[in-house]
Amino acid sequence: MPLEAFNLAYLSVVIFTIVIAVAGASLLVLGILFRPSKPSAMKSIPYESGVPPVGRARERYSVRFYIIAMLFVLFDIEAVFLYPWAINFDGFVRRGDGVFILVEMLIFIFILLLGYAYAWKKGALDWVS
Amino acid sequence: MFSSAQFDWSLGGPLGGPSLLETAAAVNAKVNAPNEPFIWFLQTFITLFVIMNVVLLTMAYQTWAERKVIAFCQLRYGPKRTGPSGLLQPIADAVKMLTKEFIVPQEADRFVFFIAPLLGFVPAVAAFAIVPWGDANTEGLFGDWIRPVVANLNIGILYMLALSSVGVYGIVMAGYSSGNKYSMLGSLRSSAQVVSYELTLGLSLMGVLIQAGSLNLNDIVLQQKATIWYFIPQFVGFVCYFVSGIAETNRNPFDLPEAESELVAGFHLEYSGMSFGLFYLAEYINMNAIAVVAATLFFGGWAAPASFLEFIPGPLWLFAKFAFFLFLYYWIRSTLPRFRYDQLMGLVWKVIFPIVLANLVITAVVKIVGIQLGWWA
Numbered sequence: 001m002p003l004e005a006f007n008l009a010y011l012s013v014v015i016f017t018i019v020i021a022v023a024g025a026s027l028l029v030l031g032i033l034f035r036p037s038k039p040s041a042m043k044s045i046p047y048e049s050g051v052p053p054v055g056r057a058r059e060r061y062s063v064r065f066y067i068i069a070m071l072f073v074l075f076d077i078e079a080v081f082l083y084p085w086a087i088n089f090d091g092f093v094r095r096g097d098g099v100f101i102l103v104e105m106l107i108f109i110f111i112l113l114l115g116y117a118y119a120w121k122k123g124a125l126d127w128v129s
Numbered sequence: 130m131f132s133s134a135q136f137d138w139s140l141g142g143p144l145g146g147p148s149l150l151e152t153a154a155a156v157n158a159k160v161n162a163p164n165e166p167f168i169w170f171l172q173t174f175i176t177l178f179v180i181m182n183v184v185l186l187t188m189a190y191q192t193w194a195e196r197k198v199i200a201f202c203q204l205r206y207g208p209k210r211t212g213p214s215g216l217l218q219p220i221a222d223a224v225k226m227l228t229k230e231f232i233v234p235q236e237a238d239r240f241v242f243f244i245a246p247l248l249g250f251v252p253a254v255a256a257f258a259i260v261p262w263g264d265a266n267t268e269g270l271f272g273d274w275i276r277p278v279v280a281n282l283n284i285g286i287l288y289m290l291a292l293s294s295v296g297v298y299g300i301v302m303a304g305y306s307s308g309n310k311y312s313m314l315g316s317l318r319s320s321a322q323v324v325s326y327e328l329t330l331g332l333s334l335m336g337v338l339i340q341a342g343s344l345n346l347n348d349i350v351l352q353q354k355a356t357i358w359y360f361i362p363q364f365v366g367f368v369c370y371f372v373s374g375i376a377e378t379n380r381n382p383f384d385l386p387e388a389e390s391e392l393v394a395g396f397h398l399e400y401s402g403m404s405f406g407l408f409y410l411a412e413y414i415n416m417n418a419i420a421v422v423a424a425t426l427f428f429g430g431w432a433a434p435a436s437f438l439e440f441i442p443g444p445l446w447l448f449a450k451f452a453f454f455l456f457l458y459y460w461i462r463s464t465l466p467r468f469r470y471d472q473l474m475g476l477v478w479k480v481i482f483p484i485v486l487a488n489l490v491i492t493a494v495v496k497i498v499g500i501q502l503g504w505w506a
Contacts (some may be wrong), residue, residue, distance in 0.1 A: 012280040016258045024250045031403040034228045044235040046309040057308045072324040090342035098497035125478040127471035
């Protein structure tokens, strides 16, 4: 059955990942045999340049990180659409449909660039306003 | 010259070519068809064992090479006390990390704190599963006991990009779970930087994909062998890829998450011993992955530069190209100062992103014109 041979590559990836995970975990655990363990209250204070920490660590942070995350999601989804297009481009061109598929993608990219220009104009891409 | 029909292993089917499953099966059946499932498993294990060791050893000696190269750039000696020319330094470092105490800060989310280094480490190494060290369509060494590639995936590049996305989780979890302000800030900066550059990392490969018409790394190498190494037609894409790759792995001059002078060490500040060691490993292995993929996609991978040099085996060629990129990393590190954070984010969103989009469109137009005018088959 052809599917079996096809899946073998994925099976290899799964085996590889499991072996790495086991190797990494054993590195972490192996150290128990060698390392000292003398916890103390002073040692476990979070490092803050040698002075007692002020306030909590999980404070609010800048909204710009959220904006970057949202922009990333938008443009990355667009990139995902571009992969199958780029892969099949060769086949379309050879059948003489090259201009058609190019124009289709140009429309897509143009709509995307409208959003990009809007984000730029609104200052979403500037870190310091 | 390879005809396109031979290499159109993409989403095939509706375009008239053979479907994805058929071609993949045909290729895999040639090499990987398991007559004996047990033998197949054994071969896979041996292959991945060898490749994992190559990855880890390269990483270990890369730290030595980096310190040496940077030392020579700065007219110093670098490590020289441990063994001849300091060659035992990586082993000394490993022993040190194994024997250091594992300190859990009091504010830490203990489970996440423990698991985060693994989440950074595993995807970094896993990316090496798809890198072909020789022609993946031929039999490996010793009667296929050591195969040229762990998994000849048809979606190789997507797999690589997906893994580099997963690597962000380790950083975020480490920063959040440490309960330290510096770690938190470092991980926020790092994740924003990594996701931004990931976008251009993926888009900068688009030109290569248009040219090769495949996501399979071995096909792309074969195409380059038959035509031209892609760093010549895709030079802009290559530069964008490499700059994004450096930023993606948080290396100088984009090492803001670890800016010693402001954030002490960024997201792995509270880590010690082997947990820190895993982050350290992950950083270098990520760097290796970017370098090895750059060598494969733009510099012909395992293919020799000229046919009279083909007596030198493929793995050595890939390794030489790979070493060149690592040297480039060290060179850049010892030459350029660190970016400011607004410059860093401005660079990716305002400069590299438009350039890679333009590169994509221009590559497509040139390909149409080239095929119409018969510049290439």
